[in-house]
Amino acid sequence: MKKILTSTFLILTTFFVFAQEETPSQFRLGLTAHPTFAWIKSDIQGIKSNGLRAGFSYGVLGDFYFAENYAFSTALKLTTINGQTESELVANAGEQQTYKLQYIEIPLKLKLSTNESNGLKFFGEFGLGNGFNVRAKQDIKSANNSTIESDKDIYSETAFYRASLVIGAGAEFKVGEKTSIVGGLSLDNGFTDIKSGSGTLKSSYLGLNLAVFF
Template identity: 50%
Template sequence: MKRTIIGLFCLFFTSQLFAQRSLPEYDFRLGLTAHPTIGWIKPETGKTNSVALGFSYGLLADFNFAENYAFATGLTITTINGKSTEVNVKPYYDGSGSQIAYDLKYKLQYIEIPLTLKLKTDKIGEVKWYGQFGLSNGFNIGAKQNASESGSGSKVIIENKGISKQTNFYRAGLILGVGGEFDVSGNTSITTGLTLNNGFTDIASDSDRKVRNHYIGLNFGVFF
């Protein structure tokens, strides 16, 4: 009986030791990010004028559910700026019947909560490379605009005018990203890369026109 008990104990201890060595540990990681964005506006009727710089900062979170796979999310404050030329834009257009083109600069700020899948490689040298794909969820918390009549003798109409009533609250986008993660010490690592955030919902509440905004993020973050 004594030998049986000792044998069962040894078997249990061996199985626990084997499980600890064999099963990978998956964890939750939290980090901080602060990086510039390069944004542009794409109207359905009109044209994109130029890109404009913005900024994004906040929290990053990776839920590692398998050895090289993670559910990546976060909470960031993101500014998406851009310039466009559009025709008959409310509330500047008076409905006179003639076509009037306006040069617009959008300055929009969102709380963003991405829901993405991150696919990681094994460590190659000192770097773990990754690809990222998923959905961006943005909630507008600030919207301003500069507007002027388009043309050589353009007339300035407004500067830094609040346009929250003319801007849809929710913005969805498709996220495509690539980058690398570098170990620093212990659990601390630095991540850097590029992300394309391709907006696919209309940002203008005016039913007479459709406008979308997009940006590229020059990502930089630190995981702890």
């Protein structure tokens, strides 16, 4: 896993440096830090979704413009995707399982922007989310909310790769010659199983996206 993450980081770094050297006016770097609100969809009989759980994401953003209002957008982020399920089985009815999962995310998106007016422009984006699991913990509570297990390590039971479709929109406001503040909302809809073994659990989240481009 370390080799995969190291190789990915080196490839992205090389790509960013090359883009800056070759087309500095068409490439931008930024920083992001924002909350996520996630849930888990269960296809396992006797296990149901049980509400939203908050998480957090932060990292580096990169936009590669190939036309005035069109760009390939990517990032290198550390994202916490939490979620909760509840058992409906007779043996442990009401038992709650809270998943606390952490991923290195490298999304690949197409970004479409409007023309700038008075320093403000709007954008929409769509693409593929790629997540690589680096940590997986689980809390288990009984129906009366007493703790059965806390921070149980479930990394070996968790799928390493998580794929998703990402759609989002937002606004960008220019505050300097090269500096912009960005705010928006995105839906990251997971379509692969987040665990190994039989049955399927899929995680999705809403991101309240905040970023600064330099």
